Amino acid sequence: MIGLEIELSLPPFSYFLAGGLSLGYIVLLLTTFRNRVQIGTSQNWLIALLFTALLAQAIHIVHPRASEGPYAALFVAGITQPAIGVYLISLMLIVFGAYTFRYVQRSGALILLILGAAWWIAVIVAGFTVPNQAILGQAGWLVQAFRQPIDVPSLVAIGGWTVIGVLAFATAFTASASARLPEIGNRALFWVVVILLVMLGAVLGVSGDETLKQVGWIAQFVGLTGAVSGAISHRVFDIRRAARMGFSSILVTAVTAVMILAALLIARGFNPTGSGLILLIMLAIAVAILYVPVRAVMRGLADRTLGSPVEDSAQVARRYSQDIAGVVELDELVDVSMKTLRDALRVRRGCLMLATRDDDETLRVEPMYNGMGDLPADLRGWIPKNSGVYRTLYEQRTTLLQFDLEYNRQYTDSAPELLSFFRQLRMGAYAPIAVPGQLIGILAVGQKGNDEPFYTRDLEILATIANQTGISLRNARLVNDLRTASDSMQVLNVDLVKTKERLEKLDSVKSDFITVASHELRTPLAQIRGYTDIIETMNDQGILSADQVGSMTLNLRKATDRLERLIGDMLDVSQLDTDAMDLRFAQTTVENVMRLAIEPLTESIKQRKLTVMARHLHGLPPIQADMQRLVQAFRNVVLNAIKFTPDGGRIDITASLQNNTKSGSDEILIAIQDTGIGIDAKNQDLIFEKFFRVSDPGLHSTGATKFLGAGPGLGLTIARGVIQGHGGRIWVESPGYDPRELPGSTFFIILPVSPPEDAKRVMPFESGTTSASEPHRIGASV
């Protein structure tokens, strides 16, 4: 191929080394190519890097002063092999710098590549413009470049290298310092070592000094081999751990050496025969006895100062299984497992996640929130059964590192939501909690107190604890599920009891109707029948006086009035039921309506020695209302207050204007408060139902205003219907039923100042006259 002219005066080793290393680079290239799937997107960058490194190395196989063969033309043009070496190594460094950005996952690789290309051209151009460009890379070049006033090509080249070196170091260091996971930090730290080797190798390789050059080539090759191994296996050699082990070994060796040295110094004074020999043997035994404990103490000291776990998994497992033996509560189980993890692994964060089958293909995982360290609220994730995460945790039953989730191609292809779920947990390692046939939870730990990565030993302990948690977790979840089920059963039960009570009441209302209707109808009918019989008999006998006729017709009128009222009330209620009540709206005032409602009752109020006070009714804005109906409604309520308040009691009626915050319209709130027997909470809604009354339905209506006088149970039903027809509301508030303590009741009525459109159900006057709107029907129950 290339015409080589080997000068025997030069050591041929350099050429063999250059050839060997070039072959090495070819092997690295092939390895990279074979593992390109593993390496992923940055494979092309790595191939470019190795290729430039191969070129920069292979050029050294050519003799520096080859002036014949194909290379001669270049040589004649002034491009020497050492200069080409500088150009190629510069090219390699550009690609290396760019690849560094890719490796530690920082953006900017492309920009660096573009700027680097510009600089590279500048190096070459500078090499040509300066007459003695051949100086680049010649023997003693670097030393000379600094000793003499520095020449332009050297300045450009050295300047560029410095920039690339500083950039690469800064990037790797910041990546290491700001890493979320210790493993990521270690990866960046590992790269710092690679940078160190490659940069050093590059500089020495073109230094021009024969020995340094060879050392440089080897350093660079070692560095790039590290780069390839770092790219292929995402988990790299643990730099910090190596440092710790080194430190610990040095400490132990030093102490041992001091002990032996001390023994030797003492032995120097002994005569190695007779008693001297015995003393010497004793000294040797003393050193031997001391050696083991001192060594152990030193190792322990080194471990402790550099913080590595001290417990072994069997010990932890034994203690943990004792601790969780009696635990059946989920929360307690989390507490115990967290405490164990904290003690055994010295972690700052941790959580227990519950895994539940969501459907045949997916598991839902939710962290319990009483773990170590805070978690974002309402966090949950879904693990598909065909995912790498599921395979590792359930099928292989092995632990999983967050670092693997982010760097191992087995997981990086997982659904972004799943990866984001794990990332939000901010944990470092996960272990499956499984029972036969099912993954029921995941135990997670994050960040060790000393920020170290999780070692095999840590993962073993984590796996052991997770393993032991299985049965307890299943039991605790069962207990929890049972408790939740029993809680909801209890709630259902309460609902059922309530519904049953209401249904029973309504059912009794129904049968009450029959009782009430028969009683209420039968009583006046019997009276009518009785009086007519008496009148007939007396008339037959001719003993009927005018006085007797007068008194008996009065009684007959009372009985027919009562019948009429009852039938009127029932008609009203049936109208309300069929939505057929007509309301004729006209302007009036609450004060007016109330006055008309109370007027016919004044006599009874006096008899019963009740005090009725109406206040603040004056001065309220006029309302739109069906006067007669509203009078009927108010009277029914006031009448009840009279009936259910013992003699000498008090009835207070007040009214006020208020604004409805929802509709924004004005309304009037009327309160009718009595000092009567009160109403039980469970009946406060029911009393508005038709035929409902708290007292024994067997009692017939007294039709009067007597204390506890029974009625047919229609008064409030009609009142509610009328008020709702006005777009209003009626309800009662009472501390309870107590005929002795007399807690009283307050009926509240809200009436809008102008009723809503749909409340006005005005029928033409001619077509809609019913008994309900006839004036004598008002005050039906009096």
Ligand code: ADP
């Ligand atoms: P009635 O015709 O029985 O008065 P209502 O519908 O007017 O029918 O009332 C239903 C029941 O509500 C009454 O039987 C009574 O038990 C109860 N009630 C109504 N108003 C009062 C009140 N002010 N104090 C105590 N109980 C009341």
